[in-house]
Amino acid sequence: MLNSIHSCMKCGTCTGSCPSGRVVSFRTRQLVEEHCLGEIDLDDIAIWYCTTCYNCMERCPRNIDITDDILRIREEAYKQGKVLxxxxxxxxxxxxxxxxxxxxxxxxxxxxxxxxxxxxxxxxxxxxxxxxxxxxxxxxxxxxx
Ligand code: SF4
Ligand code: SF4
Incomplete structure (x- = not known):
């Protein structure tokens, strides 16, 4: 069963598994934290750096639907006309x-x-x-x- 982002224990496995994070300034754990705090900036182009490879979601020890959450964030950005x-x-x-x-x-x-x-x-x-x-x-x- 998938869990809510609020069960994140900040282990950083998602960031360490992220191929995008190796080449651009995109940190998955940071994005999860910002979303938990309601501080997502939909103007931040980092939300478009995820390749949707699902590495983070497969490896998250808390079984959080990270990638799907990023897609929901993008969906919201898109609705507001914010898309690369x-x-x-x-x-x-x-x-x-x-x-x-x-x-x-x-x-x-x-x-x-x-x-x-x-x-x-x-x-x-x-x-x-x-x-x-x-x-x-x-x-x-x-x-x-
Ligand atoms: S891998 Fe999961 S539990 Fe660990 S920091 Fe990322 S979202 Fe949180
Ligand atoms: S799904 Fe996105 S955030 Fe997760 S590891 Fe892949 S590129 Fe990084």
């Missing part, structure tokens, strides 16, 4: 193509050389599925403007 332009760009790609990284001719050639179908069985092949992807994004409040 790079993240918005990725969402636009998904909205327009169904992929965060749309396929290009080079990849199509590579697929063919490996004996795969030139177009993968995704929204690239089934364009009608793109409408569902867009619906899901719009339901989440996204608009491609």
């Amino acid at each position: 332009p790079q993240h918005k760009d990725i969402m636009s790609y998904i909205y327009r193509t169904g992929h965060a990284v749309p396929i290009n001719e080079e990849i199509k050639d590579l697929r063919e050389s490996l004996g795969l179908s030139r177009i993968p069985p995704t929204t690239h092949k089934f364009e009608e599925a793109l409408g569902i992807v867009r619906l899901l994004l719009e339901e989440g409040g996204f608009n491609d403007k």
